[in-house]
Amino acid sequence: MNIVVCLKQVPDTTAEKKLNAEFRLDRASVEKIINPFDEYAIEEALKLKEQKGGTVTALSVGPESAKEAVRKAVAMGVEKAVLVSDDALAGSDSLGTARAIVGALKKTSADIVLFGMASTDAASAQVPAKVAALLNQPLLSYVSKLEAGESSATVRRQTDKGYDVITASLPAVVSVVKGINEPRYPSLKGIMQAKRTQIDVWSLADIGVSAAEVGKAGATEKVLGFVPAKARQAGKVVKDDGTAAAVVADFLVASKCL
């Protein structure tokens, strides 16, 4: 079984963020990590391979620096690694990213493509569904349990009430939620392997995607302006002397919550 897992490098939320002169995130100054949801996708890919055999390829679209995120996936146990990187990709929106992923997938023939349910920086939860639409493959999203056979997969799609059980034939696009598994830590052997493994870097020309469809050229969002969000202020802090319940209740009445 050929499995591809898509991962994005994102800024670490705990890192202090600096805004540059244009009031955009100064990405260079920020510690970067694998999008936390994608670690669940990587783990699920590795588990699938352990059951079914085959290969797992990690695929990321991003700048050179994203190699590091891809390398971490190799350290976790992924054998092959691809980074789609091209100056023309800068400023891609989710459709542009999906087009680049689809271009790369056409060169790799996957039975299952795994995604995290969302990226923590864009938080758009758009890329997996768009990839499925562009490939005209089944979309199995928000998956909390995955069982794959030779030619079909059955999943649990997490809902606010429980879950839906969904089946589809392969190839299919799957996005996973946190809690589907417990991602493994890279082993020492994996870390050594990651240092040696060559990461293939593909340009837009390599994947047959035109620059007009991606990056700033293909993006439709136009920023009109931005303001600093109103920072929340510390309110009243009261030490409980046995009457806290009444203090809270009074406050809820005063703030029209009761």
Place this chain on the structure above:
Amino acid sequence: MSATNDIWVFVEHEKGEPKKVSLELATKAKELADALGGSAAAVALGPGAGACAKKVGLYGAGTVFVSEDEQLASYSITPQAQVLADLIGERQPRVVLFPATPAAKDIAAQASARIGAGVLTNSIDVSIKDGAVASTAPAFGGSIEVTSTVAGDVPQFILVRPNALLPQQVGGDAQVVAIGAGVKEDSLLAKVVDVVVEAGAEAPLEEAAIIVSGGRGVGGPENFKVLEDLAKELGGVVGASRAAVDAGWISYPHQVGQTGKTVKPNLYIACGISGAIQHKVGMQTSKVIVAINKNGDAPIFEFADLGIVGDVFEVVPKLTEEIRKRKQMT
């Protein structure tokens, strides 16, 4: 620019009962359409769609496009995206507002990929700026708010978070229009074989007006009962920090934060939660935040509107009792 100035709403509903966020969007659609000289319409798909029309109309949609096709039941993503995309192609609305809920996000993503629409996500407000329909969304962990629009000759999709807008009965009797075009064979790619409701799993946090959330300070699964009692008394639902979820005390759909849900209730009561940045980003746009924590130095007190330095086990049961008493008095 699209051929019309019409503003549409994609209705999310539960067997014919529109979700509150659908009504929030209907009211906004009417406001925008009135300002632009277009009309406000809604699209409701799947069994029960017709039953939605009355309420969605009352809240602002002048027209409701409906299809009761079984193949468009709430969990079918690709068929809904296809029917919606076909209808948009035919009628050319300028903007479609979607609830930023998991299913609607998927449907918007797939419909936009089909027709090349521009998508703006995580919106907390929609307005008109220099003639353009603009969406405001938090960025960089909520430190700034960015206002943007969609440029170019493509339909504009805006994914709006529940509880961000005010639903009002600004409409009347909607005209109901049956959608002619149906589901195409090649969009029937995935099959729903079962819909399972798990006892105690219900966690509609994104839509909740009141959330009582518990963290590591709650101490164990059985103690979440204490929070449930308070939530019930307030008409709210129970949320949790990641620490409580990872400890297995409560299921993941209850998790609030960066790797859980982003919520925007009127009232968020954080019990035994320290207020780590990854939790904060998921709840900082709550209207009112109350924190109960026994450590006076907990970061949550830096952004709570009311902080109680105290023990959850002392304060919460008494609060539940106090609220019960006050409700009886009125």
